[in-house]
Amino acid sequence: xxxxxxxxxxxxxxxxxxxxxxxxxxxxxxxxxxxxxxxxxxxxxxxxxxxxxxxxxxxxxxxxxxxxxxxxxxxxxxxxxxxxxxxxxxxxxxxxxxxxxxxxxxxxxxxxxxxxxxxxxxxxxxxxxxxxxxxxxxxxxxxxxxxxxxxxxxxxxxxxxxxxxxxxxxxxxxxxxxxxxxxxxxxxxxxxxxxxxxxxxxxxxxxxxxxxxxxxxxxxxxxxxxxxxxxxxxxxxxxxxxxxxxxxxxxxxxxxxxxxxxxxxxxxxxxxxxxxxxxxxxxxxxxxxxxxxxxxxxxxxxxxxxxxxxxxxxxxxxxxxxxxxxxxxxxxxxxxxxxxxxxxxxxxxxxxxxxxxxxxxxxxxxxxxxxxxxxxxxxxxx
Amino acid sequence: xxxxxxxxxxxxxxxxxxxxxxxxxxxxxxxxxxxxxxxxxxxxxxxxxxxxxxxxxxxxxxxxxxxxxxxxxxxxxxxxxxxxxxxxxxxxxxxxxxxxxxxxxxxxxxxxxxxxxxxxxxxxxxxxxxxxxxxxxxxxxxxxxxxxxxxxxxxxxxxxxxxxxxxxxxxxxxxxxxxxxxxxxxxxxxxxxxxxxxxxxxxxxxxxxxxxxxxxxxxxxxxxxxxxxxxxxxxxxxxxxxxxxxxxxxxxxxxxxxxxxxxxxxxxxxxxxxxxxxxxxxxxxxxxxxxxxxxxxxxxxxxxxxxxxxxxxxxxxxxxxxxxxxxxxxxxxxxxxxxxxxxxxxxxxxxxxxxxxxxxxxxxxxxxxxxxxxxxxxxxxxxxxxxxxxxxxxxxxxxxxxxxxxxx
Ligand SMILES: Cc1cc2nc3c(=O)[nH]c(=O)nc-3n(C[C@H](O)[C@H](O)[C@H](O)COP(=O)(O)OP(=O)(O)OC[C@H]3O[C@@H](n4cnc5c(N)ncnc54)[C@H](O)[C@@H]3O)c2cc1C
Numbered sequence: 001x002x003x004x005x006x007x008x009x010x011x012x013x014x015x016x017x018x019x020x021x022x023x024x025x026x027x028x029x030x031x032x033x034x035x036x037x038x039x040x041x042x043x044x045x046x047x048x049x050x051x052x053x054x055x056x057x058x059x060x061x062x063x064x065x066x067x068x069x070x071x072x073x074x075x076x077x078x079x080x081x082x083x084x085x086x087x088x089x090x091x092x093x094x095x096x097x098x099x100x101x102x103x104x105x106x107x108x109x110x111x112x113x114x115x116x117x118x119x120x121x122x123x124x125x126x127x128x129x130x131x132x133x134x135x136x137x138x139x140x141x142x143x144x145x146x147x148x149x150x151x152x153x154x155x156x157x158x159x160x161x162x163x164x165x166x167x168x169x170x171x172x173x174x175x176x177x178x179x180x181x182x183x184x185x186x187x188x189x190x191x192x193x194x195x196x197x198x199x200x201x202x203x204x205x206x207x208x209x210x211x212x213x214x215x216x217x218x219x220x221x222x223x224x225x226x227x228x229x230x231x232x233x234x235x236x237x238x239x240x241x242x243x244x245x246x247x248x249x250x251x252x253x254x255x256x257x258x259x260x261x262x263x264x265x266x267x268x269x270x271x272x273x274x275x276x277x278x279x280x281x282x283x284x285x286x287x288x289x290x291x292x293x294x295x296x297x298x299x300x301x302x303x304x305x306x307x308x309x310x311x312x313x314x315x316x317x318x319x320x321x322x323x324x325x326x327x328x329x330x331x332x333x334x335x336x337x338x339x340x341x342x343x344x345x346x347x348x349x350x351x352x353x354x355x356x357x358x359x360x361x362x363x364x365x366x367x368x369x370x371x372x373x374x375x376x377x378x379x380x381x382x
Numbered sequence: 383x384x385x386x387x388x389x390x391x392x393x394x395x396x397x398x399x400x401x402x403x404x405x406x407x408x409x410x411x412x413x414x415x416x417x418x419x420x421x422x423x424x425x426x427x428x429x430x431x432x433x434x435x436x437x438x439x440x441x442x443x444x445x446x447x448x449x450x451x452x453x454x455x456x457x458x459x460x461x462x463x464x465x466x467x468x469x470x471x472x473x474x475x476x477x478x479x480x481x482x483x484x485x486x487x488x489x490x491x492x493x494x495x496x497x498x499x500x501x502x503x504x505x506x507x508x509x510x511x512x513x514x515x516x517x518x519x520x521x522x523x524x525x526x527x528x529x530x531x532x533x534x535x536x537x538x539x540x541x542x543x544x545x546x547x548x549x550x551x552x553x554x555x556x557x558x559x560x561x562x563x564x565x566x567x568x569x570x571x572x573x574x575x576x577x578x579x580x581x582x583x584x585x586x587x588x589x590x591x592x593x594x595x596x597x598x599x600x601x602x603x604x605x606x607x608x609x610x611x612x613x614x615x616x617x618x619x620x621x622x623x624x625x626x627x628x629x630x631x632x633x634x635x636x637x638x639x640x641x642x643x644x645x646x647x648x649x650x651x652x653x654x655x656x657x658x659x660x661x662x663x664x665x666x667x668x669x670x671x672x673x674x675x676x677x678x679x680x681x682x683x684x685x686x687x688x689x690x691x692x693x694x695x696x697x698x699x700x701x702x703x704x705x706x707x708x709x710x711x712x713x714x715x716x717x718x719x720x721x722x723x724x725x726x727x728x729x730x731x732x733x734x735x736x737x738x739x740x741x742x743x744x745x746x747x748x749x750x751x752x753x754x755x756x757x758x759x760x761x762x763x764x765x766x767x768x769x770x771x772x773x774x775x776x777x778x779x780x781x782x783x784x785x786x787x788x789x790x
Contacts, residue, residue, distance in 0.1 A: 001391060001459065002384050003688040009383075069383055248768060263771035268764035275763055276706045280682030287685045290385045309678045357674035358667060361650065364677055365664075368647045370654060372664050 003286060005069060012066075013073040019050060020081040026335045032084035033194040033338065038157035038187070040084045044116050047085060054114025057094060062111030068293040072234040072285070079238025082342055084194040086119055086155030088235050089349065092228035093120025093163045096175070099227070100211045100220045109161070109177070121159035122228075122350075123150035123178070123200055124221075130355045131165070133173055133218050138202065140166040140176050140209070146183075146202035154349035156198025157187040164207060165221055173217035175224075178207035192345035194338065226303035229350050230288040233303075233310035236346050237285050240278055240314040243321045243339045247271075251324055267324065274316055281306070281313035301367055304360035311346070311353045318343035385688070387463070394460055398467040401442055406471045412651070414738065415642050416475040422589065422597050427511070427553045429474040434508025444482055444506040451490070451498065452506035458694040462687070469642055477550055481505050481512030484631040485558045489577075492616040492624045497577065501556070513580070514632075515545040515559035515602060516625065522547070523758050525560070526570045526622060527777075530604060532561040539576065539614075541584075541607040549752075551587050551600040554580050558628070560621050565783040572782055573621035577613040584608070594744035630700075632753045644719050644742040646677040652737055656725045663725050672721055679714050683707055702766035708749075709759040716746035 005013070024043055032040055047053050055071040057063025071091065078087050094113040097105055112118035124131045126138065126149060138148025146166060153162065162178045182205040190196040210220070248271065251262035261267055288306035291299040318339040322329040329336040347353055365372035387395060409415065437443040438452065445461045447453020454460075486505055489497055504510045521527040530543025541561060551557065557578045564572030580587070584607040589597040616624045650673060653664040663669050686706065694700060722739030723730040733740045750756050764770045777785055 001387060001688065001692070003685070003692040005383055248770075252770070259774065260771055263773060265761070265773060268768075268770050269757070269760040271768055271770065272709070272760040272763040275768060276710050279686055279703070279706055280679055280710065283685035283689055284678065284682045286383065286689065287385070287681070290383050293383070304674075305678055305681050308674055309682055312675075312678070354667070354671065357671045360674040360677060361664070361670040364646060364673070365650050365654075368650060370650055372650060372654065372670075 009069050016074050016077040024081040024083050029082040029084045029194040029338050044085045048116030053116050057110045057114045062114040072289045075231045076234040076238035079235035080242045086158045088232045089155040090120040095227050096163050096224040118161055119159045120161050121153045121156045123153045123162040123164040125152050136165050138166040140168050140174050142169050146205045146207045149201045151199040152197050154197055157196040175210040175217045175220050176207040178205050192341035226300050229303045229307040230292045233285045233306040236310035236314040240317040243317040247321045247324050277313045281309040284309040301363035304356050304363055307356045314343040395463050398464050402471045409472055415469045430477045431508045433474045438507040451502035458691050480514050484628050485512045487631045488628045491627050510555040513548050513551045513554040513557045515548055515557045517547045519546050530561045532563050537611055539609045541604040543604050545602045547599045548602050549599045551602050560625050564619050566781050568779050569782045570622045572619055574618050575615040575621040575624040576609050582607050644739050649673045652725050676718050679710055702762050705759045705762045712749040719743035719746050
């Protein structure tokens with residue numbers, strides 16, 4: 001057993017960190033937040049040049065052919081930098097094509113992802129609340145076109161290709177790939193304008209089924225989301241750790257009542273709890289990364305666990321950050337709100353934490369040979 | 383990153399299993415290994431010692447100890463593999479974690495050659511059981527505030543005072559005690575550590591009844607107890623350094639034990655069986671959310687152990703970050719057990735040996751206090767891991783005897 005990243009992987013992480021410290025200071029996220037731009041185009045190009053966008057795409061499809069361990073480390077560093085680019089969301093779509101697409105689709109789409117020309121989003125929700133099979137009304141018609149409306153697609157403002165969950169004429173759930181220039185896009189007034197979401201109206205938009213269309217679309221979607229959740233958990237971890245580190249510096253520096261506020265036990269104890277939550281999240285993320293790289297049967301539970309732990313840590317760290325910075329933390333001028341916004345944005349992007357907790361219990365039951373009964377999702381799925 | 387056993391680790395695991403298969407049997411599904419504490423039953427002590435001796439004689443005790451002291455000089459990874467396997471089998475309660483886990487390593491670091499050769503093998507084989515005599519009625523978290531005295535008497539020392547909460551003192555042969563030898567020095571500077579024979583004249587041991595009804599720990603009174611200077615561990619007035627070694631090992635040992643007992647999978651079983659306000663409790667999203675969070679913490683601690691092990695097997699030393707095992711694990715057990723009781727509704731008011739939630743719930747508060755309370759763990763993490771400043775304190779440099787409330 002070796003429960004750590006290899007030296008080469010750590011080197012890749014260091015290179016990513018150095019690169020981002022140089023090219024993506026927090027001011028970059030702020031500049032996107034304060035502009036109408038959907039992302040930092042310059043950083044996106046840089047990410048393509050660094051090989052990050054093709055991290056798990058095979059060399060035969062124009063990628064760098066690293067592995068998932070490398071992918072998650074890049075995601076962690078991008079999270080640390082609050083990078084205003086749709087890396088994880090787009091990677092989720094590339095990954096979907098990689099694991100569920102046909103050979104022809106892989107050859108057609110993946111080089112574009114690796115080069116940064118393709119930017120993916122997940123168009124799943126149609127109304128407020130959790131996405132369930134029953135809530136999918138968007139139609140994928142026999143003529144290969146889509147009709148329906150999707151809301152809150154993560155990084156939807158920047159994307160040009162959507163993975164859409166829809167129903168075919170026989171009412172079966174299918175996953176399809178839709179070119180977004182043929183859809184009507186409404187960019188959301190986002191809680192996190194450094195990574196804005198968007199809604200889409202499809203009306204005769206051409207869309208092709210992902211893969212040969214034989215497998216149940218919902219099952220494929222869960223698999224895609226599990227894999228994406230692991231990568232995003234690392235992004236959340238990076239964001240949480242950065243918020244924590246900045247908070248620690250601040251409470252050492254700021255004095256009140258004649259001493260650093262970091263010497264007050266009420267604050268120290270909260271920092272210790274936060275540290276514990278971060279370590280718990282980190283350990284769960286590492287395990288999930290291993291499960292992802294090995295694609296074993298434990299992946300579904302590990303993904304849920306990492307997702308819940310990282311969401312919790314990231315939310316807590318950003319909430320505490322604002323509080324411990326005091327009044328200054330509530331200003332537009334300081335960066336605390338960038339973290340506060342980003343943490344919530346990421347917490348919703350792949351479905352809210354409650355949904356992942358719910359799935360986690362199903363998975364836990366299955367791993368113990370039980371069925372957590374009465375659920376809509378068949379226990380054996382994914 | 384590879385979470386699977388290496389070929390060598392797999393071989394070691396197979397050997398461990400073969401030994402366990404020969405001498406005991408697998409736990410039944412849902413059956414949990416025994417908890418860390420023990421009550422008054424002398425028969426249970428004998429069974430525990432017999433199992434330890436069998437392990438020792440077959441090379442399965444104290445795997446990480448040097449061979450010279452009866453160990454096998456193996457790494458932490460082998461130790462964990464062994465522990466994982468042993469926990470899957472039915473074995474007696476373990477009464478050696480204080481001695482082997484904390485006091486043995488303390489003697490290895492600070493003891494004399496004579497002390498090591500006299501004691502360590504017997505400790506490792508379980509022939510002689512050891513207890514920790516640190517806490518006093520007036521000194522727990524702030525254990526350096528202790529007032530039990532040792533005064534020189536010729537070549538010996540005479541001990542006077544009281545210790546408390548001493549786990550297992552009633553069946554132990556030896557104890558490691560911290561006492562005050564110089565009340566004129568600041569509180570941390572006038573302490574000395576000794577080994578005491580628990581059968582010495584002048585020692586009186588009175589079991590304390592715990593809130594869960596058991597009696598794992600004791601009050602121990604010392605009146606003129608004679609201890610030879612040969613039994614001093616470390617230099618005179620340098621006992622605090624010795625105590626720190628013990629306390630560091632205590633936290634590591636508590637962490638290494640891992641999460642056993644009533645846990646998330648038991649909660650899933652119970653929630654499938656018990657009804658909630660709308661259908662089975664497992665369909666209640668509030669219940670599901672809590673089980674999910676418990677699993678997150680419990681799995682997170684397990685993988686944190688693996689991360690630590692990976693660091694240890696590269697020769698890094700375990701640090702204060704180990705405190706999160708106790709800080710997260712102890713309240714987690716309490717919360718899981720409380721939900722287990724609650725899900726049973728009115729029937730939950732009765733002790734239920736089936737799931738064992740009630741017993742776990744009653745025992746849980748002890749875990750949050752023993753070996754440093756939750757609050758002390760938070761202080762340690764904040765100061766030693768995060769580098770946050772200590773609270774201002776008034777007691778550190780004053781002569782101990784000059785402080786309010788300290789007589790001697
Ligand atoms: C099951 C069990 C087994 C034990 N076994 C042993 C043993 O074998 N040998 C032995 O020597 N001792 C043993 N102990 C004693 C144990 O180490 C002490 O109980 C513990 O250190 C707490 O000390 P105390 O009981 O004096 O409580 P106190 O120190 O008086 O603490 C009371 C409360 O105040 C809080 N508190 C204290 N100081 C601070 C601070 N600086 N900041 C914030 N909060 C603070 C504590 O967290 C606690 O909540 C055992 C205890 C238990 C429960």
